Amino acid sequence: MSLDEIEAELVLMGEKKFRAKQIFQWLHCKRIFDFDEMTDISIQLRKRLKEKFCTKRLFIAKRLASSIDNTVKYLYRLSDGNYVETVLMEYSYGHSICVSTQVGCKMGCRFCASAIAGFVRNLEPSEILMQIYETERDSGLRVSGVVLMGIGEPLDNYDNVTKFLRLLSDKNGNDLSLRHVSLSTCGIVPRIYDLAELHFGLTLSVSLHCADNDKRSEIMPVNLTYNMNSLIEACRYYFERTGRRVTFEYAVIDNVNSSDADADRLADLLRGMNCHVNLIPVNTVKERNYRTARAGVEDFAKRLGKRGINATVRRTLGSDIEAACGQLRRDAIDHSTNGGADN
């Protein structure tokens, strides 16, 4: 609930409005989720709050720490028994966290492990936020950046994701600047226009992965609904409206999108646009035989550079702990359907 919503509820309960800010600060600043521990609130009100409201916690079902680069991957169990994944990453400038926005995903991108385990439901704003709070509690760290690049398509859960972003950045609470947030989408075009109007200041990352419309449809079915040209047009609009440079993500896949001609097509598509290309060596997903060659990615980057397109190769983190989207959740489901325990 937002601060305004808590205020409205308290007024309905015949309580003073300022109590809302106290509760909000217990939750978002002190990270106290048990009403009994909110000691500046009368015992009587705490009791009434407990009767009427709950705070949903997440439980760590699995915690995998990389032995190469300090990346930690959490498999969280939600209160209804579903699982989502969260990844904590260390960079020179601080810690960044990658959160999930849905239990599963409907988008069906061919190379993505999240698509394999299917879609179950949207995450609530609090379930997205609690991935950050529980991870900060467990690690003892404070994250300085958030990326919405875990399981799910954030713009397919638009209302809850935007509410989460408002909670995350609320001046009375956690107060993280949304300039330190990246939202990644496979290209739900109408929601990109909506997001531009909110002026959140976040970075829009677009999973492009291919600069040929028909080929993109083959690996990303969302392209059949919102084609590549309409997506690029929306990205141009996003930049014009917000002044924020769009990032294009491009997983370089052997024999799919990695040829010289593919690089040239990408350069043609993005020429003149104020954007950045992030090349990703594709993560091997065991059910799929997509492969990448790191050297091939570097060549691809050079070819783009020569054509005036600013491209970087994403550093691979957590390669020893299956840190790519959806890999752990899929395994947890496999184990439970095989009668195995998840612990």
Ligand code: SAH
């Ligand atoms: N649904 C959103 C966010 C989740 S995926 C989106 O599509 O952008 C986060 C990023 O990881 C996306 O760019 C996605 O395309 C990419 N990705 C998925 N599977 C991958 C794989 N096997 N290797 C490399 N990147 C992958």
